[in-house]
Amino acid sequence: MSGLGFEPGFAAAGGLGAWIQAEDGRKILDGLCGDGVCNLGRRPEAVVAALAKALDETDQGNFPMISREKGDLAAALAAWAPGDLDAAVFSVMRGEAMDAALKVARGRTGRTTLVSPDGAWYGETGFALSLSERTDRASGPLIPQTRIVPFGDLAAARKELGKGAAAFVLEPIQAEYHGREAEPRYLQGLRDACDASGALLVLDETWTGLGRTGKRLACERAGVIPDILVLGEALGAGVFPIAATLLRRDVNKFLEAHPLIHLSTFGGSDLGCRVATAALQAYERERPWARAARTGARLREGLEMIRSRRPGALRSVAGRGLLLSLELDDEARAVAFCRAAADAGLLVRPERVMKRAVLLAPSLLLTDDEADGILAAVDAALGALAGEPT
Amino acid sequence: MRKSEERAVVERFARHLNSGQVAYLKAGHLDVLETERRGIGFVDGFSGRPMIDAFSSAGCFNVGRGNPRVRAALREALVTWDTGTPGLDSAPRRELRKRLAEIAPGDLEKVLLCAGGGDAVDAAIKLARGATGRIEILSTIKAYHGHTGFALSVNGKPHYRDYCEPLMPGVRFVPFGDLDAARGQVSENTAAILIEPVQGEAGIFVGDDSYLRGLRELCDETGALLILDEIQTGFGRTGKLFASEHSGVVPDLMTLAKSLGGGVYPNAALLWRDVEPLASWVRANPDFHRTTGGSELACVTSLAVIDEIVERGLSENAAVRGAELRSALDEIRLKNPRIVKEVRGLGLMLGIEYIHEFLGPLMSDALAQRGVFAAYSGNAPQVMRFMIPLTATAEEVAGLADAIRGAVEDMGRILPLALPAARIPVLLRLLNNERVQTRLFGGLRRLEDAFSRIIRSRP
Numbered sequence: 108m109s110g111l112g113f114e115p116g117f118a119a120a121g122g123l124g125a126w127i128q129a130e131d132g133r134k135i136l137d138g139l140c141g142d143g144v145c146n147l148g149r150r151p152e153a154v155v156a157a158l159a160k161a162l163d164e165t166d167q168g169n170f171p172m173i174s175r176e177k178g179d180l181a182a183a184l185a186a187w188a189p190g191d192l193d194a195a196v197f198s199v200m201r202g203e204a205m206d207a208a209l210k211v212a213r214g215r216t217g218r219t220t221l222v223s224p225d226g227a228w229y230g231e232t233g234f235a236l237s238l239s240e241r242t243d244r245a246s247g248p249l250i251p252q253t254r255i256v257p258f259g260d261l262a263a264a265r266k267e268l269g270k271g272a273a274a275f276v277l278e279p280i281q282a283e284y285h286g287r288e289a290e291p292r293y294l295q296g297l298r299d300a301c302d303a304s305g306a307l308l309v310l311d312e313t314w315t316g317l318g319r320t321g322k323r324l325a326c327e328r329a330g331v332i333p334d335i336l337v338l339g340e341a342l343g344a345g346v347f348p349i350a351a352t353l354l355r356r357d358v359n360k361f362l363e364a365h366p367l368i369h370l371s372t373f374g375g376s377d378l379g380c381r382v383a384t385a386a387l388q389a390y391e392r393e394r395p396w397a398r399a400a401r402t403g404a405r406l407r408e409g410l411e412m413i414r415s416r417r418p419g420a421l422r423s424v425a426g427r428g429l430l431l432s433l434e435l436d437d438e439a440r441a442v443a444f445c446r447a448a449a450d451a452g453l454l455v456r457p458e459r460v461m462k463r464a465v466l467l468a469p470s471l472l473l474t475d476d477e478a479d480g481i482l483a484a485v486d487a488a489l490g491a492l493a494g495e496p497t
Numbered sequence: 498m499r500k501s502e503e504r505a506v507v508e509r510f511a512r513h514l515n516s517g518q519v520a521y522l523k524a525g526h527l528d529v530l531e532t533e534r535r536g537i538g539f540v541d542g543f544s545g546r547p548m549i550d551a552f553s554s555a556g557c558f559n560v561g562r563g564n565p566r567v568r569a570a571l572r573e574a575l576v577t578w579d580t581g582t583p584g585l586d587s588a589p590r591r592e593l594r595k596r597l598a599e600i601a602p603g604d605l606e607k608v609l610l611c612a613g614g615g616d617a618v619d620a621a622i623k624l625a626r627g628a629t630g631r632i633e634i635l636s637t638i639k640a641y642h643g644h645t646g647f648a649l650s651v652n653g654k655p656h657y658r659d660y661c662e663p664l665m666p667g668v669r670f671v672p673f674g675d676l677d678a679a680r681g682q683v684s685e686n687t688a689a690i691l692i693e694p695v696q697g698e699a700g701i702f703v704g705d706d707s708y709l710r711g712l713r714e715l716c717d718e719t720g721a722l723l724i725l726d727e728i729q730t731g732f733g734r735t736g737k738l739f740a741s742e743h744s745g746v747v748p749d750l751m752t753l754a755k756s757l758g759g760g761v762y763p764n765a766a767l768l769w770r771d772v773e774p775l776a777s778w779v780r781a782n783p784d785f786h787r788t789t790g791g792s793e794l795a796c797v798t799s800l801a802v803i804d805e806i807v808e809r810g811l812s813e814n815a816a817v818r819g820a821e822l823r824s825a826l827d828e829i830r831l832k833n834p835r836i837v838k839e840v841r842g843l844g845l846m847l848g849i850e851y852i853h854e855f856l857g858p859l860m861s862d863a864l865a866q867r868g869v870f871a872a873y874s875g876n877a878p879q880v881m882r883f884m885i886p887l888t889a890t891a892e893e894v895a896g897l898a899d900a901i902r903g904a905v906e907d908m909g910r911i912l913p914l915a916l917p918a919a920r921i922p923v924l925l926r927l928l929n930n931e932r933v934q935t936r937l938f939g940g941l942r943r944l945e946d947a948f949s950r951i952i953r954s955r956p
Binding site for chain 1: 506507509510512513514515516517518519520521522527528529530531532534550552553554555557558562563568571572575577578579580581582583584585586587588591612613614615616619620622623624626627631632644645646647648649650656657660661662663664665666667688754755758760761762763778781782784785786787788789790792793794795870872
C-alpha cells in the first residue's frame with residue numbers, strides 16, 4: 108500500500124538536504140519534503156543535534172504536567188506569531204492540530220456550524236476529514252454541521268457566517284488543489300465577516316507556514332491575523348513529529364475554563380518541544396522564506412519555459428514560493444508523470460483533491476543547481492510521457 | 498531550583514499554554530517538574546524529591562524512563578533517518594510492520610502505522626465502517642479512546658464531548674462488562690464493538706475472559722467487527738504482551754500507541770485481520786487513512802522497544818511484580834475499609850477506588866509527600882491508578898507499597914475532619930464536583946503555600 112497515490116518504484120534509505128537516498132543507490136531530489144515538513148531540508152544539522160542532546164537529558168514527559176520545554180516553545184511561538192496568537196496547544200500531527208482548532212472553535216463560540224471552502228484538505232482525523240473535499244468518502248458519516256462554500260466566493264461565505272457559524276476554516280493556499288490561492292481581498296473579507304458575525308477565523312498553515320510561500324506565514328501577504336492558526340509538522344523540521352494550534356488569548360479562555368478537556372499523549376513531548384524550539388531558531392537564522400521566494404520564482408519561470416517548449420504537455424503551472432503545482436490532462440497522466448519523474452530522479456506525487464495536478468514542494472534551502480536538476484527531471488518525465496527515448 | 502526560576506517556569510506555562518491547567522494541577526497536588534528521568538521515576542525539580550512514576554504518561558513508559566537501549570537506537574538512527582515521506586516505504590517501516598504482525602495475537606497481520614493513539618482509533622473506525630458498510634459503533638460508558646474527532650465521538654464520558662457536539666452519529670454506549678447490554682444494542686447496523694480490554698481512564702475496570710469471549714461471539718453472530726484498543730494495555734502492561742492474550746480472544750482490529758514509542762518518540766499502529774470484509778475493502782481503498790505517522794525514526798525506536806520488552810521478559814515481570822503490588826494493595830484495603838473501597842487491575846495496571854471522589858486529590862498529595870507521583874483517573878477521580886514502568890524490581894514494588902500504605906494511613910488521620918462534611922449530601926455533591934474541587938483544593942493549596950513560606954522565612 109502506498110500513500111503517495113502512485114508506485115514510486117524505489118524505497119527510501121535516508122536523506123540529506125534536498126535529497127532522498129534510495130535503497131537502490133540512487134539519489135532522488137525530494138520534491139515533497141515529507142509533505143511540507145522538511146522545509147529546512149532533510150536532517151538539518153542544528154535540529155538533529157538538538158534532539159541528540161535532549162535525548163541525553165530528558166524524555167517525552169508525563170503529558171498533562173507542567174514542563175519547562177512546553178512553556179519555552181509556547182513562549183517562543185507566541186513571540187514568533189503575529190498579533191496576540193500567544194497560547195499554544197501541541198499535537199503530534201496536522202489532523203490532530205486541526206481537530207483541536209475546530210473543537211475549540213465550537214467550545215469558545217457555543218455554536219456548531221463549521222464552514223470551509225471547497226477543494227480543501229486538512230487531514231484524516233474526524234474533524235479535519237469532515238471539512239476536507241474527498242472523493243473517497245467510503246467510510247460512513249462524518250462530523251455533522253459542516254458547510255462547504257465555493258472557494259473565493261465572499262458572498263457565499265458571508266451568507267453562511269450570517270447564520271451564526273462557529274468558524275470559517277481555510278488554507279491560504281490549497282496545496283492539494285493546484286495551489287489555489289486565497290486572494291488578500293478574500294482573506295480580508297473573511298476576517299471582516301467573521302468579526303461581524305462573531306465567528307472565529309481558522310487558518311491551516313500546515314503547508315504554507317514556516318516560509319514555504321516566501322513569507323514566514325502566508326497570511327502576512329493579506330495582513331490578516333486569524334483567531335486560530337494551525338502550524339503543521341514543519342515545526343519539527345522533519346526531525347520530530349510535532350504540530351501546534353495557536354490561539355488568540357481570548358480564544359484560549361475556553362480551554363483555560365475547561366483544563367484537560369483536550370489531551371494529547373504525544374503532542375508537546377518535551378523532546379519534541381526541544382526539537383521545535385531549535386527548529387524555530389534555525390528558521391529565524393536561515394530565513395528560508397527569502398530563499399523560497401527567489402528560488403520559487405526561478406523554478407516557476409523554468410517550468411513555464413518547459414510548458415511553452417512542450418505544447419500540450421502541461422496544462423498550467425501554479426503556486427507561490429516553493430509550493431508549486433503542475434496541471435496535467437487527467438489523473439492517469441498525473442500518475443504516469445510522477446512515476447516517470449521518480450525514474451528521472453525526482454519525487455513528486457498527485458494531489459489529493461485535484462488529482463490531475465502534481466505537487467512540487469522541495470526544500471526551501473534548494474540551491475540553483477538543485478533547482479535546475481528539478482527542471483531537468485520534469486522535462487525528462489514529460490519527454491518519457493511523450494514517448495521520447497530516455 | 499531557585500524559587501524565582503521555578504515561578505518563571507510555571508508562569509510561562511500558565512501564560513502560553515493554560516492557566517486553568519496549572520490551577521487544576523496545583524489543586525490536585527500534581528504540579529511536579531520532572532527532571533532526572535530514569536528507571537521507574539524522576540526527581541521533582543520543584544521539591545527536589547525523588548518520585549516513583551506511577552502514572553507513566555498513562556502507560557507510555559513500559560520500558561522505563563530514559564531506557565538506555567531505546568535511546569541508543571534512536572540516537573544512532575539520527576545519523577541516517579528522519580521523519581521520512583508519508584507513503585514512501587523503507588527498511589525500518591517494513592521491519593516494524595513485520596515485527597508487529599509476528600507478535601500480534603492470532604492472524605492480525607495487516608499494519609497501518611499511525612501518528613498517535615487518536616489517529617489510530619480514527620483510522621480503525623473508518624476501516625470498520627467502510628468495510629462493513631454499516632454505521633453504528635458500540636462503545637462503553639466512561640470509555641477513553643482519544644481526542645481526535647472520531648475517537649472523541651466514542652469517548653464514554655460526556656464531559657469531553659459536550660462542548661464539541663454534534664459529533665459522529667451512530668454511536669451507542671453500554672455499560673462496560675455487561676454482555677447482555679451489548680447484546681441488546683448490537684444489530685445488523687453495527688459496524689463494530691470497540692472496547693479497551695482493561696478500561697484505563699474510566700478507573701481500571703478489567704474486562705473478564707467471559708465478557709471478551711462473549712463479545713467475540715456476538716461479533717461473529719452479527720457480522721460486527723471487534724476492535725480492541727490496546728493503547729494503554731499493550732506491550733506487557735497487563736502481564737501479557739497484549740491484554741487480549743489473557744482470554745485468547747483475537748480481535749478483528751487492534752490499536753496500539755503509547756509504549757510503542759518507548760517514552761521518547763511518538764508511534765502508533767492499527768492492525769487488522771486480512772479476512773473479509775476487511776481485505777476487499779482495503780484493496781479497494783488502499784489509502785483510506787494517509788498519515789504522517791510511522792516515520793523511520795519512530796520505527797527504529799519501536800523495534801528497540803519490542804526487543805527490550807521481549808528479551809528482558811518485561812511482560813512476565815509485570816505479571817510477577819503486579820501480583821506483589823496487588824496483594825499489598827488488598828492488604829491495605831482490608832485494613833482501611835473506610836478509605837479504600839476496592840482494588841482492581843491486571844498485571845501492573847492497578848487501581849484503588851476510594852470511598853469518596855474527593856479523596857483523589859488528597860491522596861495525590863499524601864503520595865507525593867512520600868515520593869510517589871500518581872494521578873487519579875481522568876474519567877473517575879475516585880480511582881487512583883498505579884501504572885509504574887514494567888522494569889520495576891521487587892524492592893521497588895515493596896517501596897511503592899510502603900508509600901501507599903503510609904499515605905492511606907495519613908488519610909485516616911484527615912478523614913475525621915472531612916467525613917462529617919461528606920455525610921451532608923449537598924456538601925458531598927459539592928466536594929465531588931470537579932470544578933468545586935479545583936477551587937476548594939486550589940484555595941487550600943494557596944493557604945498551605947503561604948504557611949510554608951512563613952515557616953521557611955523564620956530564622
